[in-house]
Amino acid sequence: MVSLHTYTHTHAPRAKRKRYEEIREDWEKEYGPQRFSYKDLYKATEGFKDKALLGSGGFGNVYRGTLLKSKVEVAIKRVSHESTQGTKEFVAEIASLGKLRHRNMVPLQGYCRRSGELLLVYDYMSNGSLDKYLFTNERLKLSWTQRCKILQGVASALVYLHEEWEQVVLHRDVKASNVLLDADFNGRLGDFGLARLYDHGEIPQSTHVVGTLGYLAPELTRTGKATTMTDVFAFGAFMLEVACGRRPVVQQELPEKMILVDWVHDCWRKGSILETSDPSLGDDYVMEHMELVLKLGLLCSHLSPDARPSMRHVLHCLEGEAFLYEQALEGFPTDSASAATLVIGDDSSSVAASNASSLPQSCSVHTTLPSGR
Ligand SMILES: Nc1ncnc2c1ncn2[C@@H]1O[C@H](COP(=O)(O)OP(=O)(O)OP(=O)(O)O)[C@@H](O)[C@H]1O
Numbered sequence: 001m002v003s004l005h006t007y008t009h010t011h012a013p014r015a016k017r018k019r020y021e022e023i024r025e026d027w028e029k030e031y032g033p034q035r036f037s038y039k040d041l042y043k044a045t046e047g048f049k050d051k052a053l054l055g056s057g058g059f060g061n062v063y064r065g066t067l068l069k070s071k072v073e074v075a076i077k078r079v080s081h082e083s084t085q086g087t088k089e090f091v092a093e094i095a096s097l098g099k100l101r102h103r104n105m106v107p108l109q110g111y112c113r114r115s116g117e118l119l120l121v122y123d124y125m126s127n128g129s130l131d132k133y134l135f136t137n138e139r140l141k142l143s144w145t146q147r148c149k150i151l152q153g154v155a156s157a158l159v160y161l162h163e164e165w166e167q168v169v170l171h172r173d174v175k176a177s178n179v180l181l182d183a184d185f186n187g188r189l190g191d192f193g194l195a196r197l198y199d200h201g202e203i204p205q206s207t208h209v210v211g212t213l214g215y216l217a218p219e220l221t222r223t224g225k226a227t228t229m230t231d232v233f234a235f236g237a238f239m240l241e242v243a244c245g246r247r248p249v250v251q252q253e254l255p256e257k258m259i260l261v262d263w264v265h266d267c268w269r270k271g272s273i274l275e276t277s278d279p280s281l282g283d284d285y286v287m288e289h290m291e292l293v294l295k296l297g298l299l300c301s302h303l304s305p306d307a308r309p310s311m312r313h314v315l316h317c318l319e320g321e322a323f324l325y326e327q328a329l330e331g332f333p334t335d336s337a338s339a340a341t342l343v344i345g346d347d348s349s350s351v352a353a354s355n356a357s358s359l360p361q362s363c364s365v366h367t368t369l370p371s372g373r
């Protein structure tokens with residue numbers, strides 16, 4: 001049974017009742033703690049004023065607010081959603097996503113529903129999204145050590161989603177703008193599972209394939225089916241953007257540099273992969289680590305999903321607990337179907353153990369890189 005819950009005070013003026021109107025159905029009772037009232041969210045953001053706007057994305061606007069009772073700072077995402085069916089499943093999913101807890105994920109606190117829209121309530125991340133540090137001059141540039149820590153953090157969040165939670169959770173939109181930075185500049189993955197909204201109703205501007213250009217695995221654009229390997233592909237594009245300090249596709253670039261992964265691959269072939277490192281870092285990076293990140297980025301971007309490493313292997317490599325063999329490429333197959341096999345070995349003994357905030361101090365990188373790009 002659907003009920004339009006309005007401002008409960010019976011003598012409340014009509015305009016106020018309308019202002020706080022929301023949709024609440026009986027079956028939602030079980031999600032009680034995760035259900036926010038629209039009135040609380042409205043008050044938290046002082047009426048969703050422009051000055052509370054943090055940014056806008058493909059799904060809608062995100063506002064900053066402070067919950068009046070608890071004084072907790074939140075980021076509220078307003079998503080237009082004209083769903084007539086599937087809402088129940090979607091709310092069940094939100095509730096289940098709300099149980100995900102990992103130090104490198106933005107906690108999802110709950111939701112609210114109104115006619116034609118869904119509101120998602122996340123913890124507020126005081127240092128904003130990573131893209132602003134990488135691609136604009138607005139803020140301070142991040143050091144190489146900070147970037148390595150962020151990459152390791154996001155990789156471990158994806159391992160958690162893919163392998164450690166009770167069911168496999170696909171992120172489906174890994175990219176720098178969906179990585180938020182907390183007060184200590186830890187990278188935290190946000191917007192997890194949100195792309196599932198497309199499966200649960202009509203969203204304006206929806207297309208069959210969900211994700212962002214430049215991060216979409218080729219098989220995803222063909223089949224529309226997301227897998228853990230399509231997340232790995234997007235993570236590969238993400239690693240390259242963190243190392244190179246630019247977006248995966250930049251139309252204004254020279255033709256040979258326009259598509260980041262192709263440019264890095266070309267430079268790798270010519271033996272000059274470090275040329276692609278973010279110029280704003282100057283020489284302030286550890287060469288071996290930069291090479292590792294760039295080559296891992298290429299491996300994750302392999303055209304063939306079978307040749308991509310799992311997120312766990314990626315994390316082990318970033319932490320120095322596994323290594324990649326780089327074999328001679330002479331006589332290498334050039335079509336992607338028979339492309340190079342990736343060999344990853346566990347070798348904690350040969351590589352110095354990493355500390356949490358940086359890549360391993362000594363890491364000989366042996367990679368078999370993808371061919372046939
Ligand atoms: N939890 C949060 N804490 C602080 N700022 C946030 C939070 N979530 C989002 N933001 C800010 O809001 C902006 C818009 O986020 P949004 O997710 O809508 O856009 P996007 O990530 O660029 O695109 P997409 O719709 O593909 O996710 C972000 O760039 C970020 O600056």
Ligand SMILES: [Mg+2]
Nearest residue numbers: 057177178191
């Ligand atoms: Mg986002």
